[in-house]
Amino acid sequence: xxxxxxxxxxxxxxxxxxxxxxxxxxxxxxxxWCAVALAAMVAIGRGRRAAAVDLPDRQxxxxxxxxxxxxxxxxxxxxxxxxxxxxxxxxxxxxxxxxIDVTGNQWWWDVQYENPVAGLxxxxxxxxxxPVGRPIAFNLFSNDVIHSFWIPNLQGKIDLVPGRRxxxxxxxxxAGVYRGQCAEYCGxxxxxxxxxxxxxxxxxxxxxxAANRAPAAxxxxxxQQRGKDVVEKGPCAMCHNITGTLAGGRTAPDLTHIASRxxxxxxxxxxxxxxxxxxxxxxxxxxxxxxxxxxxxxxxELQAVLAYLETLK
Amino acid sequence: xxxAAIGRRxxxxxxxxxxxAACEREDRRFKExxxxxxxETGVRVSSLEPGMAQQQAEVKSPYQENAWGIGEGKRLxxxxxxxxxxxxxxxxxxxxxxxxxxxxxxAKPDQIYATISQxxxxxxxxxxxxxxxxxxxxxxxxxxxxxxQVKATTAPGRNxxxxxxxPESRQNPxxxxxxxxx
Numbered sequence: 346x347x348x349x350x351x352x353x354x355x356x357x358x359x360x361x362x363x364x365x366x367x368x369x370x371x372x373x374x375x376x377x378w379c380a381v382a383l384a385a386m387v388a389i390g391r392g393r394r395a396a397a398v399d400l401p402d403r404q405x406x407x408x409x410x411x412x413x414x415x416x417x418x419x420x421x422x423x424x425x426x427x428x429x430x431x432x433x434x435x436x437x438x439x440x441x442x443x444x445i446d447v448t449g450n451q452w453w454w455d456v457q458y459e460n461p462v463a464g465l466x467x468x469x470x471x472x473x474x475x476p477v478g479r480p481i482a483f484n485l486f487s488n489d490v491i492h493s494f495w496i497p498n499l500q501g502k503i504d505l506v507p508g509r510r511x512x513x514x515x516x517x518x519x520a521g522v523y524r525g526q527c528a529e530y531c532g533x534x535x536x537x538x539x540x541x542x543x544x545x546x547x548x549x550x551x552x553x554x555a556a557n558r559a560p561a562a563x564x565x566x567x568x569q570q571r572g573k574d575v576v577e578k579g580p581c582a583m584c585h586n587i588t589g590t591l592a593g594g595r596t597a598p599d600l601t602h603i604a605s606r607x608x609x610x611x612x613x614x615x616x617x618x619x620x621x622x623x624x625x626x627x628x629x630x631x632x633x634x635x636x637x638x639x640x641x642x643x644x645x646e647l648q649a650v651l652a653y654l655e656t657l658k
Numbered sequence: 659x660x661x662a663a664i665g666r667r668x669x670x671x672x673x674x675x676x677x678x679a680a681c682e683r684e685d686r687r688f689k690e691x692x693x694x695x696x697x698e699t700g701v702r703v704s705s706l707e708p709g710m711a712q713q714q715a716e717v718k719s720p721y722q723e724n725a726w727g728i729g730e731g732k733r734l735x736x737x738x739x740x741x742x743x744x745x746x747x748x749x750x751x752x753x754x755x756x757x758x759x760x761x762x763x764x765a766k767p768d769q770i771y772a773t774i775s776q777x778x779x780x781x782x783x784x785x786x787x788x789x790x791x792x793x794x795x796x797x798x799x800x801x802x803x804x805x806x807q808v809k810a811t812t813a814p815g816r817n818x819x820x821x822x823x824x825p826e827s828r829q830n831p832x833x834x835x836x837x838x839x840x
Contacts, residue, residue: 461836484835489818510835580790583738596737629688638790639689 348498350524356498356544357517359434363501366430373419434501437514442480445473449485449492449505449527452534452635453598453611458554459484467557468586470598471611472541476550477520485511493529496542502528517544524612533634539612560589561601562656571646572653580640581650587657597637604657610635622651686726689792701768717768721799725812731800732814734793743781747817748804753781757804765807770798 348354353368355361448455458467475481485494487505495502500515517523527538545553564570576582577591584597592600598611606616613632614620623630625647628637642650701717721727735741743753754762763773774794777784785794803813823829 578787580788583788627689633688634686638792641790 349522350497350526352497354498356519356521356523357500357515359437359500359515360498362430362433366426369426370423373423377419435514437480437516438482439480442482442514443476444482444484445475446484446486447473447494447505449487449489449494449531449538451489451532452527452538452632454538454540455488455598465558467554468588468599469557469602469606471539471608472543472606473525474543474545474550474553475517476547477517477544479547480514480516483513483515485513490531491529492527492531492538494525495528496523496525496540498523499542499544504529517542520544520546534632537611537613537632539608541607541612556605556658557602561587562658563589564653564656566652568649569653569656572649572651575642575646575650576653579642579646580638584637600654600657602657604655618651618655621654622647625650684724684726687720687724701766701772703763703772716766717771719767719771719795719799719802721796722767722802722808723812724799725814727796728799728803728808728812729814730793731796731798731803733818734797735800738785738789738797740797748801756801759805765802765805767798767802770801771795774798774801 352360353364355364444459446455446457446459448457454471454473456469456471456473460466483494485503485505486509487507489507491507492505493502494505494513496515498521499517500513503511503513505511521544523542523544525540525542527535529535531538543553564573573590576585576587581600582590582592582594584594586593586595586599586601588599588601604616608614609616609620609624610628610632614624625640625642627639628635629639702714719727721731736746743751744756745751745753748756750756750758754760761769763769763778771794773782774789774797775784775786775791789797799808802808806813
């Protein structure tokens with residue numbers, strides 16, 4: 346069984362601490378629930394007969410004192426573990442962390458791998474690759490409304506607030522693919538604002554980063570060339586960026602390596618030939634209200650654009 | 659006495675029903691039907707005509723009475739960088755202002771459409787073919803709204819950008835970081 350998105354199957358030390366807190370809360374709440382249910386059943390079983398029996402005042406106040414002290418102990422224990430967990434979540438900070446900027450948009454994630462040299466930065470969208478065993482610092486921004494960044498297997502959630510930078514640190518200890526999700530209602534397609542996190546061995550990560558740093562692959566066949574022309578001359582280039590071509594828009598997901606990603610529309614559909622064709626033809630049927638209008642391509646233009654986009658590995 | 663109380667309740671119930679009806683707003687048309695979306699205009703760019711001037715039916719933006727469409731136009735105005743020449747709120751810069759009552763090439767919806775789609779001499783780029791017609795019509799409706807040409811109940815009620823910053827003396831102290839980009 347694969348646990349793509351689960352708090353109780355942690356894949357990193359931060360998530361493990363949150364998982365422990367979750368289990369403590371679960372067991373304490375279970376015990377409280379069972380005690381209350383048991384007491385209620387006993388009371389129901391005794392019925393009105395018990396009301397006739399007069400308990401001495403001393404015994405009543407002793408019972409109340411026991412119940413109150415058990416509640417206080419349980420609450421203080423939970424509070425204590427909450428505070429300990431909260432403090433422990435702040436211990437990863439190190440100067441050699443990998444820094445990734447994530448900007449929330451309605452309804453997709455813009456991802457940039459920081460580098461002091463502008464040409465070495467890597468921009469992608471809705472899919473984040475991270476190396477296993479290295480602390481990652483996310484700088485979180487928003488371009489429109491408040492979103493929330495949550496990868497349950499790796500860390501708790503934190504809001505992306507317009508005009509502010511929030512920081513989230515995490516480290517993946519187990520390689521795997523984890524699903525993240527916007528956790529703050531942000532409009533019509535909030536539910537389809539997901540992201541994929543791929544935690545992989547450091548070597549694989551470096552290979553991925555180098556591949557994504559390269560400009561887009563040049564078209565080979567005449568049909569791919571025609572697709573590139575349609576993209577550059579038509580409406581696509583007004584919003585999308587494909588590094589190495591004339592398409593330089595910045596308001597929609599970067600398409601330079603679109604074919605290497607596993608989903609389309611921020612996790613709405615898998616990235617496969619038919620889905621891609623459906624998305625380009627009518628994005629509003631798949632994710633109503635998203636910012637991409639139907640571009641109105643003819644069928645042979647669509648085929649050419651598909652042929653081209655599928656070369657952008 | 660009793661009748662008066664029942665009467666008051668009846669009036670209240672009718673008023674509440676009226677309030678429910680007021681919740682109804684227009685549809686969000688995420689995609690126009692092809693016929694409406696692809697509507698090009700037969701706008702005349704000159705007022706000189708040989709012989710008798712021909713009557714033309716007025717062409718309206720499909721979004722002129724659609725609050726969502728005008729809101730989209732407002733978003734696209736900054737997304738497509740119209741603000742760089744026409745000013746953030748249409749106040750004008752190297753391009754003419756859009757919030758005033760002067761219209762070089764006409765204020766009718768089809769004329770504004772032609773301006774965006776075909777461009778105009780001395781700087782206005784032609785966006786036809788680069789933007790879906792649906793978005794040009796949304797921009798037309800928003801450009802009309804900038805000078806108060808659409809109903810106040812339909813025009814955007816607020817700006818999405820952040821309101822004026824605090825004065826410098828009241829700024830929160832921040833720890834600078836070097837990100838190497840914007």
